[in-house]
Amino acid sequence: MQANCAASLLARHPLREQSGAITGRERELAALARLLEPGGPVADPGPDRVARPGATPLSASMSLFSDTYAWSLVSGPAGATLSSASGVTTTLNASAEGTYVVQLVSGKGSAQSAPKQVQVVVSATAPANVHFADIKAIMQTPGLCIACHSPSGQLPRPPVFYSNEDRNGDLMVDATDEVWLYNEVRSRINFTDLVASPLLRKPSNHHHKGGLIAGFNSALPPGDPARARYDTFLNWILAGAPQ
Numbered sequence: 001m002q003a004n005c006a007a008s009l010l011a012r013h014p015l016r017e018q019s020g021a022i023t024g025r026e027r028e029l030a031a032l033a034r035l036l037e038p039g040g041p042v043a044d045p046g047p048d049r050v051a052r053p054g055a056t057p058l059s060a061s062m063s064l065f066s067d068t069y070a071w072s073l074v075s076g077p078a079g080a081t082l083s084s085a086s087g088v089t090t091t092l093n094a095s096a097e098g099t100y101v102v103q104l105v106s107g108k109g110s111a112q113s114a115p116k117q118v119q120v121v122v123s124a125t126a127p128a129n130v131h132f133a134d135i136k137a138i139m140q141t142p143g144l145c146i147a148c149h150s151p152s153g154q155l156p157r158p159p160v161f162y163s164n165e166d167r168n169g170d171l172m173v174d175a176t177d178e179v180w181l182y183n184e185v186r187s188r189i190n191f192t193d194l195v196a197s198p199l200l201r202k203p204s205n206h207h208h209k210g211g212l213i214a215g216f217n218s219a220l221p222p223g224d225p226a227r228a229r230y231d232t233f234l235n236w237i238l239a240g241a242p243q
C-alpha cells in the first residue's frame, strides 16, 4: 500500500529537476518503494513435532508468496519416504522411531526461498488422536491451569475459567457448558499461524502472567518430557482441534 503510494507519488509528481538530476527526495522515495515491495517466497513446512510411527501429514500452506514447493528428506533412520516431492502437502511415511528432518524450498516464478527444515520426532508414545477431553484433562489437572483459571483461582485471577462452570446461566453444568468451554478454548487457536496461538504461547511463557507451566517448555526439542503437554496441545491443533 505504502509502496504503491510512493510509486504513484513519483509518477504524478516527477521530482526530477529540469536538468534530469535525481533529487535527494526522489532517491528517498525510490528507496522506500523498494523497501516495501512484497518480498520473495518464504518457505514454512510447519512446526517441529512428535508423531507416531506411520504416516505424518506435512503442509506448506503457511508459506508466503509461494506457488511451487520442493520437499526433501534431509536425515533420519533409513526407509522413510515422502508421498509427494512437490505438493503443497506431503506425507512423511516413517516406521522406525527416531528424528527425521524434512526440508522445504518454496518458489514463485524463478525466485526460490531459503530452505526451511521441520523436525519430526517419531515415537511409539507420541500423543495421537488427541481430542478436547485430553486437553481439558491437562487444564484441569490439580495445580495446573485451573490453579489460576477458575473462579477461586490464584490472584491475579485471569477472567478465563477452564474449570467446569455454568457458562450459559441456566443453573446447571451440562453438555451445553462443555461445548461453550470447547469453543472458548478453540478461539485461542490461530489456524493461520499455529505456533502463534495464545493457547500455545501463553503457557510456554510468552507474555503470560502465569509464567511457564510444567510440560510447556517449547524451547526444548519435541519429545522432551518437559514439553510433553505442549506436544499434546500442538498435535491437537495440527489435527484441527477436534471436540
Ligand code: HEC
Residues within 6 Å of the ligand: 139, 143, 144, 145, 146, 147, 148, 149, 154, 156, 157, 158, 159, 160, 188, 198, 199, 202, 203, 207, 208, 209, 210, 211, 213
Ligand atoms: C499462576 C497462574 C496461572 C496459571 C497456572 C495459568 N495461567 Fe494462564 N493466565 C494467567 C493470568 C493472570 C492471565 C491473564 C494475563 C495474561 O494474559 O497473561 C492468563 C492468561 C492466559 C491466556 C490468555 C487469556 C485468554 O483470553 O485466553 C491463555 C490462553 C492462558 N492463560 C492459558 C493457560 C493455560 C493453557 C494454562 C495451563 C496449561 C495456564 N494458562 C495456566 C495465569 C495463569
